[in-house]
Amino acid sequence: MTTGVFASLGRWRLLNTLRLIRGLPTINLHTTRVAMIATEAEFDRAKDKLKTLQRDPENEVKLQIYALFKQEEARQKYVDLIESLVSAEVLTQNKTTATEDLTASFQTLKVTTENNITTIMLNRPERKNAISITMYEEIMKALKQAANDDSSLTVMTGSGDYYCSGNDLANFTNIGPEGVEQKSKKSAAQIRMYVSHYIDFPKPLIAVINGPAIGVAVTVLGLFDIVYATDKATFHTPFSQLAQSPEGCSSYTFPKMMGTAKANEILLFNKKLTATQACELGLVTEVFPDSTFQKEVWKRLHTYAKLPKKSLVFSKQLIRGVEKEILHSINAQECERLSERWLSEECMKAIMNFFEKKAKL
DSSP: OHHHHHHHHHHHHHHHHHHHHTTOOOOOOOGGGTTSOOOHHHHHHHHHHHHHOSSOOOHHHHHHHHHHHHOGGGHHHHHHHHHHHHHHHHHHHHHHHHHHHHGGGOSSEEEEEETTEEEEEEOOGGGTTOBOHHHHHHHHHHHHHHHHSSOSEEEEEESSSOSBOOBOTHHHHOOOTTOHHHHHHHHHHHHHHHHHHHHHOOSOEEEEEOSOEETHHHHGGGGSSEEEEETTOEEEOOTGGGTOOOOTTHHHHHHHHHOHHHHHHHHTTOOOEEHHHHHHTTSOSEEEOTTTHHHHHHHHHHHHTTSOHHHHHHHHHHHHHTTHHHHHHHHHHHHHHHHHHHHSHHHHHHHHHHHHHHHHO
16 A cells, blocks of 8 residues: 555656646645545535636646546545646636736736736827827837736737827927937837837737727737727828828838728828728728627637637747848838938928917817
């Protein structure tokens, strides 16, 4: 009997060593109860607890469960194994909650991680989620954090009625002591770095467009893997009105997905798209009725989040890897042109006219 107990303990130690190597929680074996026999009630309770597990045990553990279930004398081991799985799942859920608390320090975003999904919510509803300099920095921080966390998907959405009203034009008025030229170069460098975070993002990146999207919030959508939109959303890139030029790699992604002529209407001539039109042109993946938008989209996202994480990452690398170098080159060219535009008299006049019209409203 003693030899059998030590042999059993040796197998458990080997299994736990393998699980530690893989970064999985160890399975605790209560050595003081190895030689005991579980009661019928304890055995039945363990079977019921097994059904409550949200995460399917890995194949090695399943084999143990099935083997122990069939052995009358192994009931206690079966009970101990199920208890350890339930405890491990509770610990994992507690870790998820802790992660959510750590990400609550953003000023302009709400960032949460739950059910294998990291959600980055733009949170300046009083400014229609316009992207301030601070928000640019925080979105990059959130994307970097999401790229390295344990989630399978990353979702970007907006709070309030707008998804995002684009670049906060107040950024242009805060020149500072460095002067206009240095401000222009610094802003262009920030945009370039910002767009690079989307180009290099390793996991599936999904936009949930809950309302109107303007400017840079539209142009970077070509770098997302999926774009879902409510039927109340609109898409507008009024660059020419402000004497500026496209960014977010849209000078490349838009003609590629919708054809040059259609892209010209949007990027050159300020055509505003409905969600349905954006879907027909390939900018949006699917449009949902506003009344059921959140329910339908999140049901689908939760299904996606259950897919094998590494498979999603490797598949995205294959899809994106072919054009990564091209996208970085396009991004650099667009930002260089933007810096020139911001210094032009034409652009300064257009921005001043915008503020004057806004002041009269």
